[in-house]
Amino acid sequence: MLSLDLIRKSPEVVRRSLERRGDAASLALLARIGELDGRRRTSRQGAEALRARQNRLTRLLGPLRGAKGGAQLKGFIEKTQATMADDDLRAALLRFYAMSNWDKLDGWKSVQAHAISELMKLNAELATQLQALEKQDEGAPELEQELNDLLLSLPNIVDEAVPDGAGPADNQVVATSGEPPAFPFTPKPHWELGESLGIIDFARGVKLSGTRFYVLMGLGARLQRALIAFMLDVHTTEHGYTEVYPPFMVKREALVGSGNLPKFGDNLYHDAEDDLWLIPTAEVPITNLHRDEILEALPLYYVAYTACFRREKMSAGRDTRGIKRGHQFDKVEMYKFVAPESSGQELDRMVADATDLCRRLGLPHRVVQLCAGDLGFASAKSYDIEVWAPGCGEWLEVSSCSNCADFQARRANIRYRPQAGGRPQFVHTLNGSGLALPRILIAVLENFQQADGSVIIPGVLRPYLGGAERITSAK
């Protein structure tokens, strides 16, 4: 979420960012946001002024009513009028003070009664005014809701350093590492290897759950588990991340906090009975770990293995072959909560942490900087990491590392104190896969396949597979 303050004070910054994203729809909403914001402010000011008067008045009634004796009553009235900020009320108090009944026997009681009924009358007037004001702003709650929804639907401000561009074709390769292997034979795609080795069962996946589901069998399943364990181990013991095992189902608010709702509900699985949502990435629960908190110590590095669930409505018909894009997949996710001034270099470190895994696995990979037009909704700056898959002949996105700046922190209300005792400020959040599983599995199978259809297991994974060096069959 963008701050209303930014939209008010620097609308040109917001406009330019939306233009760079090519987000014409959001651009059109800016004027409406300004209008709603202005309207809300003026109506609030009127109501608050009235409420302030009402509070001042109501504060008089208690002591007035509770006074025990004329001296006490008189003293209260005298003292209070001296500090009364409201002219009408001060005038009223002075009038009570000047009344003649004080001198009669029990006269103070009639002053008291008079004062109370006068003030009640005044209060009734204020209540009427307040009511009129409320009636005038009849649609206020709806407008407030609309303003809120509009704010939640604007994408993050694009970082200045992000190159211009309209879409994926304009992304820039910033680093390439590792040599694509040279095969003395035609490398096979993973769906052929997986099937002939008996480690991927497509037909049974479809039988169980329909299209875009598969079953991993034997060493295929074990290889995936080895990859998960390997990646978690490296991140926790060498890269400084704390392992987290979060719920795979979350409440609606959690998805608002991370930026998936209200805009991208289409791509999520949802249980209507309990209003629980299956996470599309561990980024969602981890962002919300610290929702509504003021963090004591930064930075915080987390890494989580989770399954991820996506409807893939937006990608209907794409990547239907193999295991590249399923409705359910596993992923190890890195996540950081950091101080704003360090988020730039933290992003670079996160990319390094992800590519480190590719290097250790021996997979040829490259780092791609996303252009403004291809940037995700919540991201200010992103790098994708792609590994080469010689069988299907394409670069596979196995990670997308993003600096979300304060965009998610503002939605999820996650803050820290720059100085002890200072004002809380929003943290910056970063997320990146480290790495996404079925694709890294594809890369391992396709890069290390042998002429006989077997697959050599990368050295770093062998300890996780009981020392096995090669997959020749599922067993």
Place this chain on the structure above:
RNA sequence: GGAGGGAUCGCAUAGUGGUCUAGUGCGGCCGCCUGCUAAGCGGUUACAGGGACUUAAAUCCCUGUCAUGGGUUCGAAUCCCAUUCCCUCCGCCA
């Protein structure tokens, strides 16, 4: 799923309709005192929104917030209703 109890400032607690503009203790921060440490003394102590003044910060004023949302009342931490969460017991269960 059933029955009962609960939710107050960072923590612990007080608070049964107006003096609550939420008290007290602990912790934190600032200062004083002080061979060191500890203790002591004084002060301070949330968040959000809006406004005044400002280059800005600081400061000041107003509104809201005692789990959340409604209601009763001139006035609600306090009374009523609903929701959420926590605890205890019962049932069921990997």
